[in-house]
């Protein structure tokens with residue numbers, strides 16, 4: 001097991017300097033996080049340092065109200081800084097002032113401050129819903145809000161489009177509407193209850209969240225799950241990936257008005273959800289991954305599983321083949337929502353969004369965990385066009401790869417498992433702190449977990465959706481409003497994972 | 501038009517619920533029942549403590565379980581399988597919050613009859629079709645998938661005259677998911693204001709019913725009941741598509757009278773045991789295969 005590297009800095013200036021140098025060096029920035037400690041707030045800047053993580057930290061004195069903003073050098077730091085301001089009241093001083101993201105509170109409000117263990121005691125806050133000040137100036141600028149209640153069955157979010165005409169000029173996302181206080185909800189739970197919370201932090205990626213959360217706990221305890229458990233995790237995680245990618249395809253077909261394709265792919269999605277239900281009793285793979293392993297093997301025999309899988313894959317493939325040869329569909333995706341590779345690099349885009357713009361990091365391969373270390377895979381080809389179509393192609397390739405993984409894992413599981421197999425090692429609950437990860441369907445998922453006196457003192461999930469939504473606006477330079485649905489579908493964002 | 505023949509393949513997968521029972525739904529384990537048993541209090545107390553959402557309580561040494569809180573984690577069954585057990589079937593929604601607590605109390609049954617009569621009065625005006633507006637009040641995202649699944653060819657709610665609408669002005673029923681976040685309160689009010697009467701409200705999932713695992717917090721109201729009068733409660737974390745469909749039919753008085761009020765664990769038909777004939781022909785094993793329908 002590799003250990004994450006941690007560098008503690010004595011002053012915030014030293015910290016900023018080191019972090020900026022790391023970014024300028026081309027290392028991929030994964031996020032900036034704060035944690036309330038006994039007498040101070042700690043900042044952690046995290047970078048991918050495959051096959052592990054690099055964490056730079058600094059303790060801010062209790063009296064600190066601000067720290068120098070990193071976003072002039074690291075553009076994707078901006079959303080993290082905004083979240084830190086909302087939750088801790090710590091301002092990142094830089095060119096732009098505070099701009100609420102997950103919790104718009106008026107000045108002087110007590111903030112929840114995750115890590116302090118007192119956030120749960122707060123009464124519900126009054127939220128400041130004052131309208132956005134316009135980003136653009138000049139005559140004839142329209143402000144068009146979409147949401148937060150969307151037209152259709154979608155999660156709540158508001159997009160504010162400011163446009164001088166047909167072209168989208170500027171787009172901002174307001175995600176706080178469905179902020180649930182997930183980070184605070186973890187605090188004080190015992191580690192087993194934490195699993196249930198992780199499953200509900202971004203429900204469509206429950207398995208990935210459990211894997212990353214348990215991965216952190218296993219690092220703290222210095223244990224690895226049994227080999228067979230690692231295989232079971234892969235089966236559930238890859239099924240989750242296929243279904244999420246199908247969901248993205250469904251949304252594309254819906255936006256394009258491809259009624260038959262829409263119903264075909266919703267059908268395949270339902271079939272897979274039922275299959276997942278048969279494997280573990282939950283249509284979302286819940287209740288399988290636990291600290292130290294899994295609760296048990298799939299509840300279908302390997303043979304049944306493989307037969308059903310073949311049948312579903314065959315049908316998905318045949319419909320995908322037709323869909324990706326339907327010109328009226330492709331026309332809507334080609335050249336739509338272009339995220340140029342250079343920009344994707346600069347914003348450290350992850351997941352299928354990154355891979356559609358030539359950013360390849362997939363932590364299943366670069367920081368392998370569970371059974372991904374043993375299973376063979378074909379590397380998924382990057383695409384560099386950066387449009388909705390290339391993101392769609394990445395997902396299609398990943399679906400193929402996922403079927404491949406499930407077959408291999410099922411085979412190995414059949415050969416490796418014996419009567420009386422241990423599916424779960426008893427995990428020793430020791431105090432400590434570490435980072436876990438997983439490649440969720442949306443991209444790299446990180447979990448900071450800190451255990452104190454045997455209970456969770458701080459848990460911070462960082463979903464890929466959060467990171468990628470922060471660069472969503474960059475994919476709109478040329479597109480007219482009618483392309484909005486396609487761009488949104490091609491980003492495949494889960495709002496629950498963003499709002500926290 | 502190469503898509504057209506593929507569209508025709510969908511027909512055979514569509515469920516015939518509620519005209520006939522659906523075996524997939526019938527076999528899905530969507531609730532916990534409490535079995536009559538000589539309860540061992542030491543274990544029962546342990547279960548009460550272990551339940552992550554405080555769904556279980558002990559009343560005069562008799563355990564009861566609130567499905568409006570239960571997130572189906574399975575811990576109670578694991579700790580005390582003689583008393584707690586997963587049960588299959590999805591017709592677990594109710595028009596009465598109290599009826600989600602099992603084993604059910606007799607008073608709630610008579611209360612329920614009143615609630616139902618009142619609800620039936622209100623929805624009389626809805627003739628053939630029902631238009632649904634969905635609003636997310638802070639879900640984990642899984643609930644939306646299950647709600648959206650209702651339009652897939654398996655559940656195909658349009659066949660029952662149930663439609664989703666984008667405009668609250670055309671909506672008869674508001675389907676609410678999520679814990680009731682502070683940030684969504686004013687949006688909920690606006691949506692309700694623009695809906696015409698009879699404004700039926702369905703709380704979809706334990707998050708909407710009680711806040712689920714998040715419960716009450718600085719950003720969550722612990723469900724939506726404080727903000728709006730709920731007509732039908734659909735348990736589940738997330739609720740299953742069949743569970744939601746049953747809830748919608750219940751809310752719009754479209755459940756055949758002989759089946760209304762059944763709740764797995766309770767008698768299936770009031771006073772009368774269920775016969776095969778009540779369900780019509782038994783269907784497939786629930787596994788959706790195009791090749792052998």
Ligand code: SF4
Nearest residue numbers: 551570571573574576
């Ligand atoms: S299954 Fe439901 S009642 Fe049983 S312990 Fe879990 S949440 Fe509690």
